[in-house]
Every structure is written in C-alpha cells, then in structure tokens.
Amino acid sequence: MNSMLTEPTAAVKIDSLLAPYWAEIVEIVPEAEGIVTIWLRFLDQTLQERYSFAAGQFNMLYLPGYGEAAISISSDPQRPELIGHTIRFVGNVTRAVSRLQIGDTIGVRGPFGTAWPLETYQGRDIVIAAGGIGLASLRPVIYQILNQRDLYGRVVLLYGARTPSDLLYSTEFSTWEDNQVEVLTTVDRADESWLGQVGVVPMLFYRLRLDTDSTVVFSCGPEIMMRFVVFEGLARRIPHHRIYLSLERNMKCGQGFCGHCQYGPFFICKDGPVYSFDQLEPFFNLEDF
Ligand SMILES: Cc1cc2nc3c(=O)[nH]c(=O)nc-3n(C[C@H](O)[C@H](O)[C@H](O)COP(=O)(O)OP(=O)(O)OC[C@H]3O[C@@H](n4cnc5c(N)ncnc54)[C@H](O)[C@@H]3O)c2cc1C
Ligand code: FES
Missing domain, CATH: 2.40.30.10 (Translation factors)
Structure with missing residues (x-):
C-alpha cells in the first residue's frame, strides 16, 4: 500500500x-x-x-x-x-x-489540523457519513465537491440527528440534491412531521449499493457512530485506508505543544483531526475510543 x-x-x-x-x-x-x-x-x-x-x-x-x-x-x-x-x-x-x-x-x-483528502480521491465515489454536529466538519467537503462536481463520481450523504429539528443545514439539502449529491437522512426520534427513516446513521448503508472498488468514506460524529460506520464500510470491503474519521479531543494549544489532545502516538490538533482508519486501527479497541 x-x-x-x-x-x-x-x-x-x-x-x-x-x-x-x-x-x-x-x-x-x-x-x-x-x-x-x-x-x-x-x-x-x-x-x-x-x-x-x-x-x-x-x-x-x-x-x-x-x-x-x-x-x-x-x-x-x-x-x-x-x-x-x-x-x-x-x-x-x-x-x-x-x-x-x-x-x-x-x-x-x-x-x-489535517483536511479531508479530497484531492487524493478525485474520480472516486464519496460517501459522507455524519452524525449531529459532525456535519459541520463535512459541509466544506460538500461545498468543495459542488465547486468541482465533475471531478467526483457518485456522492452520497448519510446524515442523522436526534430529532428532525436537530438536522443541521436542512434548507441546503435540496440544492445539494440538485447537484447530484444523494442525501439520506435518519433520526433517533421521529415527530408527527417526519416521514423518513428512524434509526442510526450506519443503518443507512443498507439502503446503498456501493461500488466498493471506487468508494471512499469520510465520517464525523459521535465516536460510537463512527465505530459502526467503520464496521459497515469494512463489511462492504472498502479498504481500511479509504475510510477516514475526524476525531475530537480536548484541545489547548492546537499546535502540538501541550499534549492535551494526545491519542496513542498522535496529537490530534496537529496529526489530525482527520485520520485514515489504517492509522487508527491499532488503537481502535482501546476503551476510550
Ligand atoms: C477538532 C475539533 C473540532 C470541533 N468542532 C466543533 C464544532 O464544529 N462545533 C462545536 O460545537 N464543537 C466542536 N468541537 C467540540 C468543542 O471543542 C468542545 O465541545 C469544547 O469543549 C467546547 O468548549 P466549552 O468551553 O464550551 O466546553 P467545556 O467547558 O470544555 O465543556 C463543558 C462540559 O461540556 C461537556 N462537553 C464538552 N464537549 C462536549 C461535546 N462535544 N458534546 C457533549 N458534551 C460536551 C464536557 O464534558 C463538559 O462537561 C470540536 C472539537 C475538536 C477537537
Ligand atoms: S492541543 Fe496541545 S498538543 Fe494538541
């Protein structure tokens, strides 16, 4: 590799x-x-x-x-x-x-910090799996793809929040869909207005048929959600190095000086927050992940 x-x-x-x-x-x-x-x-x-x-x-x-x-x-x-x-x-x-x-x-x-590796994966299919406020880190990915839509293959957003009113940026979804971004949403708890899916974000993978030779996964959200996104990605034979996660830890200096954000051998402020799963895998089963 x-x-x-x-x-x-x-x-x-x-x-x-x-x-x-x-x-x-x-x-x-x-x-x-x-x-x-x-x-x-x-x-x-x-x-x-x-x-x-x-x-x-x-x-x-x-x-x-x-x-x-x-x-x-x-x-x-x-x-x-x-x-x-x-x-x-x-x-x-x-x-x-x-x-x-x-x-x-x-x-x-x-x-x-590090960025989502969009340039590396031009021509590929991109699956964006976000939970709650995790979409904040990934909205710039969607904008960047929309700015150069021809450079990417299929683009799918899998997004979930606690309730329908907790879904961020929902007024932008139709613009994204008009530009060939498939938007699949889910909520933990529906209300009377919600006709969509109820459940967790990783379940949205079951609604997709992916070209796994081409697909790259970018995920940001609660760590338990990202763990299951990784499982679903690996189950579909997406290689470890094509699954990317953004990690959150307490930050102080933001520049690799203080050690507050240490995760295994990494300082997340400097080496992350975006990592490929093959970088994180040795620490994936640690209790604090
Ligand atoms: C790389 C990176 C990117 C981030 N991006 C965003 C972002 O776009 N938007 C955003 O709102 N936050 C983001 N965060 C999280 C944010 O930095 C923390 O929530 C931060 O602690 C907030 O500072 P505070 O002083 O308000 O809360 P603190 O005083 O540090 O925390 C107070 C209490 O809130 C709890 N708490 C802290 N963070 C969270 C959390 N994430 N969820 C639930 N409870 C929490 C703590 O356990 C503590 O009890 C990001 C963090 C990192 C490392
Ligand atoms: S926040 Fe100080 S080393 Fe990362």
Whole structure:
C-alpha cells in the first residue's frame, strides 16, 4: 500500500499562531436548538485576504475571561471572505459565545489540523457519513465537491440527528440534491412531521449499493457512530485506508505543544483531526475510543 495515498492533506496555515487574531461577527444563523452558525470576518483586512483553510480544519475560538474552544470551519473553502463556525452550546466558552451578538468580536487562531483528502480521491465515489454536529466538519467537503462536481463520481450523504429539528443545514439539502449529491437522512426520534427513516446513521448503508472498488468514506460524529460506520464500510470491503474519521479531543494549544489532545502516538490538533482508519486501527479497541 502506498502510504502517501493514505495521508490526509497537510494543514494550510497562514502563520504559527500563538496569539489570536480578532474577527467581527457579521451574521448569526440559528441551526437547531442550542446550535448556531456564526459568520466571522477578520478586523485586519490584509489577514482576511490571506486567510485560507481546507475542508476538515478547525480554528481555536477565544473569548477573554472564558478561554478557547476548538471549532471546525463549516463554510466553503473557496469563499474564505466569510468564515463560518457551527457551534453547539455545551460548556464554558460555547455558552459565552451564545451571548454574543452581531458586531461583537472574538479571537481566532488557526486554521489547524489535517483536511479531508479530497484531492487524493478525485474520480472516486464519496460517501459522507455524519452524525449531529459532525456535519459541520463535512459541509466544506460538500461545498468543495459542488465547486468541482465533475471531478467526483457518485456522492452520497448519510446524515442523522436526534430529532428532525436537530438536522443541521436542512434548507441546503435540496440544492445539494440538485447537484447530484444523494442525501439520506435518519433520526433517533421521529415527530408527527417526519416521514423518513428512524434509526442510526450506519443503518443507512443498507439502503446503498456501493461500488466498493471506487468508494471512499469520510465520517464525523459521535465516536460510537463512527465505530459502526467503520464496521459497515469494512463489511462492504472498502479498504481500511479509504475510510477516514475526524476525531475530537480536548484541545489547548492546537499546535502540538501541550499534549492535551494526545491519542496513542498522535496529537490530534496537529496529526489530525482527520485520520485514515489504517492509522487508527491499532488503537481502535482501546476503551476510550
Ligand atoms: C477538532 C475539533 C473540532 C470541533 N468542532 C466543533 C464544532 O464544529 N462545533 C462545536 O460545537 N464543537 C466542536 N468541537 C467540540 C468543542 O471543542 C468542545 O465541545 C469544547 O469543549 C467546547 O468548549 P466549552 O468551553 O464550551 O466546553 P467545556 O467547558 O470544555 O465543556 C463543558 C462540559 O461540556 C461537556 N462537553 C464538552 N464537549 C462536549 C461535546 N462535544 N458534546 C457533549 N458534551 C460536551 C464536557 O464534558 C463538559 O462537561 C470540536 C472539537 C475538536 C477537537
Ligand atoms: S492541543 Fe496541545 S498538543 Fe494538541
């Protein structure tokens, strides 16, 4: 196996960032209960023009007095003039973010981490398996594919959330479908409006007939979901090096200095968060996965 093919794309970074740059919130879009997308523009115009990121990378968002949180960039890499972050309010920093308004500023360090290896798999079929807010890291993949739709084969999104109203970006699904992205959704709990599938994301694989010689899987979501996505992928003979996962761990420095995000021999902030399953397999059965 050619290990070059399995390496996620290297990070694209403007600088080694230890201090945050300040950005203004220009829009706040409610996505679901307790989840919004905030759209940011750097105060420094030159920095804004130089800023670029790849699908799968994250920023450290900083609020003075509260601290920092790692948040995936959820917007289109080809439109870096506004940077989107989809945030679930769970703790110290993110709850403070929930009180911000348009015109407020927030510190940004990044982009950090590895990207989904889209260039490597041009011409292939792509299956995107996402759970809940995991779609935030994968929405840029969909945008990048839509920007160059001819370069990819079949593209399928398997997406699930707890309830129908927890499905993120659902107003975009029809645009994605119009551009030959098959969107299959499922929820844990239906309501009276829901006529679709009820169950977990890995079950959506049973509705697909895949060309396993061509298929690549990208997955982000709860780790238990990704574990079963891996099982379903391997059961369909998709090779280990063509199944990619994005891992979440507590982050501090974001640059491989502090060890907070260590997972086996990896520092997820620097070596990840996107890994091929053959990189993770030796640690896959550890209790904390
Ligand atoms: C690479 C990467 C990308 C990420 N992308 C996103 C993203 O796009 N959007 C987003 O909202 N979050 C994302 N996260 C998760 C986010 O960094 C954490 O949730 C972070 O801890 C939030 O900071 P906080 O100070 O608000 O919460 P903390 O004060 O750190 O946590 C407070 C409490 O919330 C609980 N908690 C923390 N994280 C979670 C969680 N994910 N689910 C449930 N409970 C939790 C903790 O157990 C703790 O009890 C990402 C994390 C990583 C590593
Ligand atoms: S967050 Fe410090 S080493 Fe990864």
